[in-house]
Amino acid sequence: MNLIDLPANVPWLSLIWLSLVIPTVIIALMKPERKEEIRIIGAVFSFISLALTLLVYLAYDYRSPEKFQFLEEIPWLPELGINYILGVDGISLPMLLLNGIVIFTGALISWNIEDRAREYWALLLLLAAGVYGVFVSLDLFLLFIFYELAVLPMYLLIGIWGSTRKEYGAMKLTLYLMGGSAFIILGMVAVYFSGTLRTFDMRLLAQSALFPRDVQIIFFVPLFLGFAVLAGMFPFHTWSPTGHVAAPTAVSMLHAGVLMKLGAYGCMRVAMWIFPEGANYWLLPIAIATLINAVYGATIAMTQRDFKFMIGYSSVSHMGLTLMGLAAANTIGMTGAVLQMFAHGVMTALFFAVVGRMVYDRTHTRQFPELGGLFSVMPFAAIVFIIAGLSSMGMPGLAGFWAEFNIFMGMWQRFPLIAVLAGVSIPITAGYILIAVYRVFFGEMKNPEFRHLPGLTVQEYVAGVILVAVLIISGIYPAYLTEPIEASVQPIAEALARAGTLGMRFP
Template sequence: MGWLLIVLVAVPLAGAAVLALPAFRARGIAVTFGTTVSGVALALALAAVAAFAVPYGQGGSSSPSSPNSPGGPSGSDGGGLGGDMRLQTDLPWIPGLDLRFHLGVDGISLPLVVLTTLLTFLCFVHLTRHPPVGGRPRALVVTLLVLEVGMVGTFLALDLLLFFVFFEVVLVPMYFVIALWGGTRRRAAAVKFILYTLLGSAVLLIGLLVVWTQAGTLDMVVLAERHGGGMSRSAQILAFLAIGAGLAVKTPMWPLHTWLPDAHTEAPTVGSVLLAGVLLKMGSYGFARIAIPVLPEGAAAFAPWLGALAVIGVIYGSLACLAQWDLKRMIAYSSVGHMGFVLLGFATLTPVGMNAALFANVAHGLITGLLFFLAGAVKERYGTADLARLGGGMLRRLPHMGSLLTFACVASLGLPGLAGFWGEMLALLGAFQPAAVLPRPLFLAFMAVGGAGAVLTAAYFLRMLSRVTHGVHGVEPGGAVDVTSRELAAWVPLVVLIVLLGLWPKALLAVTTPAVQAVFTSGTVAP
């Protein structure tokens, strides 16, 4: 089944290539074509889930790990749902430099692959009835398909340089999504996005090169098995600093977040959904896949600083949300706070904390994706996203949309029974009992500050709802329909998954826990 992951990357790439051909004149079906291609990619991701669930040795895995790691994926016997690397393909890429086209999935990456393909497909469903404001639908479809290649490839890559290549592929298409189809200040926002992320990528590359020169390999499976072996403590600290800083820009971590509000505010709806739902996860995924398993001593040295910056981000994001009057900008700042909980989970260096981070990643992608879909629909109907001009009354004028917006907000503030609750709660639990190498009193302080941030999250969402959905005043939506069938087709899957993961968190934790335990029980970091 090693071919499955190659096809998963190749399908959107081939779709973009076909659509970009000059001979492809049927621009009117470009969005339909893109929807079909992204639907095939989603089906392949679900096929990967089905193949992944088959125990190793019974057809659930492809070839063993890389030649440097014989004896099965990640040196594992395949026991457990997500504790080994599965569906691997390992082909020569640049033999002279010992670079390989190495792909695979485990319990850490598989949920993000499914999330990526799902959100991309739902964005195309959204476009079927909401053509891009700037025109050029064929160009937008090509751009989104190339973006999907980079996003999926990042979560599948098991070679450090290949990871970096896919990590960079997303920058150019997202730049054009913002610059060509964004709002009135789209060019400035796009330039700010590309400058910040390119600078972060340059620092990330330096860190990856330090690992390569010290360890002598770029194979992420081999590096994780070594647990920092072959690298001195000083080299690990230097590499973690560079890699962590590069990933922090994309996450984004306070104070490297300032590109995010402008990018979200000016991006079109589909750009905001993918930016919040997937691109932010690429940075946090790097901590789980590279920084913590490969550089355990560096992680232990910087964990207190990472935790401090995380809880500052939680408080800062919440306070910034309270000061916003633009709906999209408020949701953007909320991402800074929510990703702070993700980073706090990683900073604890415990299985509970990493599970919290991985769960919060998926939950944030679903919930914030829904929020940006709804924010785009509000702006389309009212002609503004200004909370003062909206003035309230949505539940009376557009009851279904108002109800969905209320649902998304209470999910985002962490209401028990919905997906957003588990990531935040587990992150705080991880801070209550951090790894033995970390100062527990300091992390107890982080837990208290994070808990205060959760209260502030409720405050700004309730403030927003009081100004948008409740009351009897405010502008009329211009005779627009409440919610269309195509919008429901794009939004209902997110609603269902938010409820499902909230009521049955084991559906996700059963996948992530074996992979997380493989990181910690193998000696990478002492829990």
């Protein structure tokens, strides 16, 4: 935006991720009984991190030819080309902002955690710090380290504070994601030794013609798949609904809202950026997988009886659309993908906040047949849920519309048939969202005790308002997102285009 100028000698990006590591340490050293102070510290620091990302966002100049700004470089293990390099561009900035929004609202939503609150908050903030780290890293090795840091706390967060087969869900999720990172390790080693540079600096690795074509084609697969597992790509998506359902609310928010985006981000920033020829070769299979993702995910969501499972599968479906934008491999499709990451992140955080905290923590059930008529009890929850639902259907005026529009346009240019088929997911999405709205908030109230549910807390109101506001603002004025995104996506799309049309085609 370049609306403000920030002093250049401050390590802004390090501050962003450190602003969540510092409270982790503070909280870990506090007495477990001082729960209220712990919550306040957590919320204040996550707000600070949000404010910092906002500052950086406003100060980033997307018109400048230097795509990566706020660079920080410190040698770490320079003998092996491993360095601490931070920087942001138009792709990582919206993601940073998203993470700031979700961790702050997630912190507000976590106010009712009483059991082992100290450990909960420490792990939650550590998780979000890892996510920040991934989005600001320009060194592949550093990115991977932050990536694992973001994944591992999930195991304990779900295992301890979760519900519904939590141990199974936690173990499944962790093993899937670590399986993904095993692929990434393999890809990283190949990246290191196949080029001639012996470095992990992605800016250097992304130079064209660094890797021979066959290396690109072979090792694109582990690198892309490793991240795609986290993005929930078919057929590696089954961990995601199970994990979401088992996780406590704020963790579901962070997980579906940001962590899965981390996978899609890695697919683009690492796999497609470093191996454009490899990406081009595999576009068709990826596009088909994402088509299945989008349509099949939506269909399964329609059949769920558990409210949270429905949201979980809707995430799978929407992440399918995100990956489809990437598979379009052109500027418009990839812009749509990044926008979808942002829009879906905010929207799904809102979904989980409503389902997990506002509804489930009060009614203690998530089964559709047992719910109903909640509009009269909690109108606020109903309204924000409906707004999020409209965004998820792609209603113009909300963030989701612009994202899906761009994705379908991009895919139309690449594989028109797939774009048409994927269009089926839109009415299905509308179907399950409307059904859910009807069954939960309208319809007949099955359980008379629901009339006496406690009202929403201030924190819940604030979180809901923030998320809805972001959805509406991004819907009305999407340019504040699309312009930096487009400027930064363009070089990647151009590299993909340069790599030629040698890939697989329809027979």
